[in-house]
Amino acid sequence: MVTNSKxxxxxxxxxxxxxxxxxxxxxxxxxxxxxxxxxxxxxxxxQALFRGAIPYKDFLYLRGPLELYMxxxxxxxxxxxxILLPIFYYGGTILTLLLGILLAFQLYRTRVVLYLMTLVxxxxxxxxxxxxYWGGMRYAFGLFSLFCAxxxxxxxxxxxxxVAGIISCLGLLTTIETGxxxxxxxxxxxxxSFLLRIRDRRFLIKALRMYSLGIFLTLAPYVVYLWATDSLxxxxxxxxxxxxxxxKTFVDAPGxxxxxxxxFLAALSPGSPYFKVxxxxxxxxxFGAYIFYREKKNALNWETAGLITIAIYSIILYVAAFxxxxxxxxxxALQPEKILFFFLLEEVYxxxxxxxxxxxxxxxxxxxxxxQFLMTRKKIYLxxxxxxAFIGSSVGYAVARYNNxxxxxxLLGNKLGYGDDKxxxxxxxxxxxxxxxxxxxxxVVPAWQAQEMEEIVAFLEKNTRPDEVVFTYPELGNxxxxxxxxxxxxxxxxxxxxxxxxxxxxxxxxxxKAAPRYVIMTNLGHRTFPKEWYFRNTNNIxxxxxxxxxxxxxxxxxxxxxxVSLYERR
Numbered sequence: 001m002v003t004n005s006k007x008x009x010x011x012x013x014x015x016x017x018x019x020x021x022x023x024x025x026x027x028x029x030x031x032x033x034x035x036x037x038x039x040x041x042x043x044x045x046x047q048a049l050f051r052g053a054i055p056y057k058d059f060l061y062l063r064g065p066l067e068l069y070m071x072x073x074x075x076x077x078x079x080x081x082x083i084l085l086p087i088f089y090y091g092g093t094i095l096t097l098l099l100g101i102l103l104a105f106q107l108y109r110t111r112v113v114l115y116l117m118t119l120v121x122x123x124x125x126x127x128x129x130x131x132x133y134w135g136g137m138r139y140a141f142g143l144f145s146l147f148c149a150x151x152x153x154x155x156x157x158x159x160x161x162x163v164a165g166i167i168s169c170l171g172l173l174t175t176i177e178t179g180x181x182x183x184x185x186x187x188x189x190x191x192x193s194f195l196l197r198i199r200d201r202r203f204l205i206k207a208l209r210m211y212s213l214g215i216f217l218t219l220a221p222y223v224v225y226l227w228a229t230d231s232l233x234x235x236x237x238x239x240x241x242x243x244x245x246x247x248k249t250f251v252d253a254p255g256x257x258x259x260x261x262x263x264f265l266a267a268l269s270p271g272s273p274y275f276k277v278x279x280x281x282x283x284x285x286x287f288g289a290y291i292f293y294r295e296k297k298n299a300l301n302w303e304t305a306g307l308i309t310i311a312i313y314s315i316i317l318y319v320a321a322f323x324x325x326x327x328x329x330x331x332x333a334l335q336p337e338k339i340l341f342f343f344l345l346e347e348v349y350x351x352x353x354x355x356x357x358x359x360x361x362x363x364x365x366x367x368x369x370x371x372q373f374l375m376t377r378k379k380i381y382l383x384x385x386x387x388x389a390f391i392g393s394s395v396g397y398a399v400a401r402y403n404n405x406x407x408x409x410x411l412l413g414n415k416l417g418y419g420d421d422k423x424x425x426x427x428x429x430x431x432x433x434x435x436x437x438x439x440x441x442x443x444v445v446p447a448w449q450a451q452e453m454e455e456i457v458a459f460l461e462k463n464t465r466p467d468e469v470v471f472t473y474p475e476l477g478n479x480x481x482x483x484x485x486x487x488x489x490x491x492x493x494x495x496x497x498x499x500x501x502x503x504x505x506x507x508x509x510x511x512x513k514a515a516p517r518y519v520i521m522t523n524l525g526h527r528t529f530p531k532e533w534y535f536r537n538t539n540n541i542x543x544x545x546x547x548x549x550x551x552x553x554x555x556x557x558x559x560x561x562x563x564v565s566l567y568e569r570r
Contacts, residue, residue, distance in 0.1 A: 024122065032444075065173055067137065080439055100143050101118055103310070108342070113349060123402055126405070250533070290344065471518070491506075511547075517568060
């Protein structure tokens, strides 16, 4: 077996980047049933921004401000159309993958491992396209920050750690989870680089100072804006409630992961039903042993410091993922773990290659001694087998994943003659068409959804004034965007008010005060509002029933559609 141990080149990086762009291309990414809750997190907030509202103070936004401002900016440039939202998230997710490969490119010493890592990295961490509203730039800033920190450890230029601070803060303003994970990992890695004698105290102080300066100069203008607009307190309150109460309000399905320390230890057994989500722990254990070994050998260097940064970031994201351990959430949180995992595999791979080379040399030395020669050949065969098994398992996993998840892989299979020539869109077998709404043009949805969207928007545009509020319940804030009508109060997604009693009381009071003429409400029992998920917390039932009764007592239905109904005030 011939092994190529040459380091990857820029050409390899370009080829792999082109591969990522090609394989993740999704010709049908605008073809799907619109998930009103997912899109409703953003669209009514963007609509409010266009009307001069201030996030957190005038309306609740679930995530960081940049995740709202960036797609809103695109809509200002290219038109107020919701298709720019999936385009933004889809593009951000691709950028995240490219940054992951760029970071790996800085670490790996062999082409074969970089190529294998890319195959698995994309297959394992690219979210199903129906969840593209969850990916986006959320992890891009985190991986970019790690790249800058790695460059600092490598080149010892303070400008790199300063840029890392800027990017870390942008991550913080996109999502608290990524921002905190990044800031903690880089700061702690800088301190550990001093404690492990990789860098001296002078470097530590200068680096921490420059990193903090980058964060401060980026964060300060936004804090000043919040203070000047009296929205600092609402911003802090929103983040506190979301972080502390969201997972308690919208309870995860039981049985997804262990819930205590002893359950955690038991889950490490291969026979545990939770073993699948616990496998990254073994990667972290092996990495800890690797660092310990190198420290004993006095072989710690700048590369080690960069690896520690990635490891800490990975562990924090992994632990945080247990708050909501669903496929798309969990998989994207494992991106840095995959980079770390393949680095460790590369170390094993290089060790096997080294041993095989030594055995070949021994075989030459003992060429006239038959027994030693035979034993040497056996070792070489075994090592070749291990190398092939390593490569084969990685490729095999990736191929199976690509065939199931990536449309371009299946289309390529069709062209090569081993696939079925059939509709590969998410709406295959479903009657579908493009939505004839100005703010949703280009979206192809089920015919029933297109019809109810068009009729409701047409009704609101005809029967309401441009500044007249329309109440949507419980997760239909999209219609405020589609019809360009303001929502009631601060909660375009009413279910988010369930996270705090004061918030729900505020929603009720705002609804009574506004007394909107029209209400759009999801039909009771329709699958687009899955009660079995929302009502795991029994407190939500009372809140839902209170608002529903208030609507039904004061409004009469005037038109029922597939998933929603239109109501008019009595």
